Amino acid sequence: MKLNDTLAKAFSEQITLEIESSVAYLQLAIALEDANLPGMASWMRIQSGEERDHAAKFIQHVTDRGNRPQIGDIPAPADPGPTVVAAFEASLAHERNVSDSIRALYRLALAEGDIDSLPLLSWFIEEQIEEESTVSEILGRLHLIGEDGPGLLRLDGELGARVPGTE
Template sequence: MELNGKLADAFNDQITLELQASTVYRQLAIEMDVLSLPGIAGWFRAQAAEELEHAEKFATHMTDRGAHPTIGDITAPALSVSSVSAAFEASLGHEKKVSESIRDLYRLAHNEGDIDSVPLLNWFIEEQVEEEATVGGILDRVKMINNDGNGLLRLDGELSAR
């Protein structure tokens, strides 16, 4: 089944959102580099790369179904964080935005009767549950640390293993 109309437009919007998410994560990596936390910065860089893969999954799905993927205007929010907690709060907020967008795509696919998109969207729904849980768990740990230097350095070391 060819992908077109409202759903193709929504997939293009999602591609742009995934690329925007990558940019957000790149900026958060820079912010952690500024705070001399290379492990956390590396974790954010890995997240940025993963968001690029997500955009590619949508683009591939579209081309496989005869649609033309396009990238819209990418506007990353201005981010300047002064703490690890603020960085992960920004991360979680953006993941929630992406999750809701995926759920909207799922609803639209069902409304349009496009069952061919459902397997892809199911994968993304599961991925977003995992992403929010991961970021939320890290944020909980950051809050427990409460800017304790030893705790931050330990977390930095743990996240560098990603």
């Protein structure tokens, strides 16, 4: 069943937001690399790849439904500032924005009677719960560490051990 114009436009907007998230994570990786925290930078680069994968899932859904998604303008990401906490706060803010957008898309699909989109959107809602939880945990640990260099380096090592495709 082809998506109606309203849903097709909304899915294209979500695709754009996922790509924007990917670019934002790359900017955060640059900031962390500049702070000499290669593990955290690697974590952000992997996160960037996940966001591209999310965009690809949405693209596949839209094209499978007989529509042609249109990627919109991607604004340049903001520099998170000089602190590691600021970088992860920016990450959490971005994840919350994506979560809100997916929930709105779910509500729109319900309102439009498009039950075919609901399994995909349900998967993304669960994914976003996990994403926000993970970043919140990292932020909590950063707040506990404060300015403790060895603690920060230990967390950097832990985050650097992340393998693509795992959380």
